[in-house]
Amino acid sequence: MKKLINNPFFFSAGLILVLLCLTIYSTGAEANQDNHVNKNVFIELFLNADCSHCPKAAFCLEELAWSYDPGRVILIEAHIWGDGYDIPQTNERYNWYTRQSAQGTPDVFINGLTERVQGLGCECGDIDESYQVYQELIEQELAKTTPVEIYTEQFICEGKILVQGNLSNKGYSNLQNLIIGGMVYYEGDESEYFYLVKDIFDEQDICQFPPMDKRNFTFVSHLDLSNIEEDKLKKYHTVIFVQDKLTKEILQSFLAN
Amino acid sequence: MQSKNHKKSSSEKTILSIILLITFFSLFSTIQVLAQYERGSLAPDFTLEALDGDVYQLNQFNNKQDHLFLCFVNNDDSASIAKLQDFVNFLKDYQPRESYQIITVVEPGQDIEKTKEQLLLWQEKTKIPIIILLDNERKVIENYQIEKFPTFLLLRTDLNIHRVYDRFTSREEKSFYQYLGFILTSQKSSGSSDSDCDDDGVCPPPPGY
Numbered sequence: 001m002k003k004l005i006n007n008p009f010f011f012s013a014g015l016i017l018v019l020l021c022l023t024i025y026s027t028g029a030e031a032n033q034d035n036h037v038n039k040n041v042f043i044e045l046f047l048n049a050d051c052s053h054c055p056k057a058a059f060c061l062e063e064l065a066w067s068y069d070p071g072r073v074i075l076i077e078a079h080i081w082g083d084g085y086d087i088p089q090t091n092e093r094y095n096w097y098t099r100q101s102a103q104g105t106p107d108v109f110i111n112g113l114t115e116r117v118q119g120l121g122c123e124c125g126d127i128d129e130s131y132q133v134y135q136e137l138i139e140q141e142l143a144k145t146t147p148v149e150i151y152t153e154q155f156i157c158e159g160k161i162l163v164q165g166n167l168s169n170k171g172y173s174n175l176q177n178l179i180i181g182g183m184v185y186y187e188g189d190e191s192e193y194f195y196l197v198k199d200i201f202d203e204q205d206i207c208q209f210p211p212m213d214k215r216n217f218t219f220v221s222h223l224d225l226s227n228i229e230e231d232k233l234k235k236y237h238t239v240i241f242v243q244d245k246l247t248k249e250i251l252q253s254f255l256a257n
Numbered sequence: 258m259q260s261k262n263h264k265k266s267s268s269e270k271t272i273l274s275i276i277l278l279i280t281f282f283s284l285f286s287t288i289q290v291l292a293q294y295e296r297g298s299l300a301p302d303f304t305l306e307a308l309d310g311d312v313y314q315l316n317q318f319n320n321k322q323d324h325l326f327l328c329f330v331n332n333d334d335s336a337s338i339a340k341l342q343d344f345v346n347f348l349k350d351y352q353p354r355e356s357y358q359i360i361t362v363v364e365p366g367q368d369i370e371k372t373k374e375q376l377l378l379w380q381e382k383t384k385i386p387i388i389i390l391l392d393n394e395r396k397v398i399e400n401y402q403i404e405k406f407p408t409f410l411l412l413r414t415d416l417n418i419h420r421v422y423d424r425f426t427s428r429e430e431k432s433f434y435q436y437l438g439f440i441l442t443s444q445k446s447s448g449s450s451d452s453d454c455d456d457d458g459v460c461p462p463p464p465g466y
Binding site: 048050051052053054055056059062063066080081082102103104105106118119120121122123125127128189190191194 | 456463
């Protein structure tokens with residue numbers, strides 16, 4: 001045994017093995033601490049066509065949304081204040097968020113009210129600094145986990161978008177006062193319209209969500225797409241999210257395919 | 258006894274090979290990452306001859322301008338040359354010209370002399386600060402691991418790679434020009450559109466909201 005320890009080859013090999021075992025053990029231990037899953041980042045950018053700072057905010061967030069794996073960072077662009085691209089639901093949602101605070105665009109909500117950036121995120125309005133501010137906030141949210149897992153599928157049936165899926169509480173504590181909501185966005189061809197919100201579903205209440213519970217849900221969009229060409233239909237996407245009704249923080253979101 | 262010793266030495270050899278393999282793979286992967294152009298890293302230095310015979314080194318542009326555009330094009334690929342021309346045409350409207358510098362690294366293709374003549378003519382026509390370098394031996398292109406033409410790297414004043422545009426899909430192209438519009442000052446812009454918005458970059462609701 002002594003000979004084995006004194007042998008440099010066996011000693012190095014042993015050391016590598018021990019390090020490997022420790023790494024595997026620590027990873028396993030972390031995973032077993034809870035059943036939480038990775039949290040996606042849902043970004044709502046409220047903007048207006050006449051707002052001169054909105055193009056910069058839209059540019060930064062669009063670039064960031066493209067740079068991550070699809071579905072990890074989900075961006076929607078919600079036009080407001082009667083600019084011709086807004087819908088009543090986007091105005092209502094913005095008013096719901098800003099009930100007790102000042103309104104102004106660009107206004108960015110990252111996972112609901114978890115993080116809010118009004119304006120460009122930096123005083124000088126420098127595009128690169130703004131980009132960095134948004135990126136840091138996104139990374140911060142991406143590092144988090146959540147007990148809520150969502151799975152959903154989108155169908156188009158007789159010109160109507162139908163979304164069906166389920167959500168599970170993977171944690172060990174009861175969740176309360178939640179809402180499950182969703183939005184349909186259209187993939188446009190220009191910046192500020194790449195993720196244009198076309199419809200927001202009527203939210204569904206979840207008063208109690210016990211541990212390990214699973215709920216099914218269905219949403220039907222108000223949009224009538226019966227006269228839309230096949231290739232344009234593919235540009236409609238749905239995002240489903242679970243939000244705390246009181247804190248207005250979003251616990252989890254999912255981009256339906 | 259001899260067989261015991263033999264067994265011992267063979268197991269030592271196996272372990273040694275494993276250690277060597279691990280070391281080799283980790284070193285190899287590090288080298289790969291270091292060699293490829295990457296956002297946030299310093300652009301690898303190089304020296305090449307320009308069309309007019311002058312020799313340029315990338316490092317001589319350190320702290321000389323606000324933006325340095327390092328463009329890689331292939332003369333055999335007409336699409337990549339066309340994209341470079343679009344880019345130069347776009348920049349014609351932007352001032353001051355001292356704030357930026359374009360360095361184009363061209364893979365000459367088959368007919369080098371013809372390529373030289375064409376590019377020299379084109380360089381004379383454009384009045385913007387552009388240097389056209391020929392990478393005859395593909396050394397720079399290989400060192401940067403350029404896979405697609407065109408590839409545009411936007412360098413900061415300290416020659417750190419700030420942005421990379423190498424796909425040029427319609428969406429990426431739009432994004433590229435939009436970004437240029439933000440960082441450069443257009444001669445055409447009136448500069449009065451910000452009047453309703455405050456200094457924090459927040460635009461208030463229009464009347465009635």
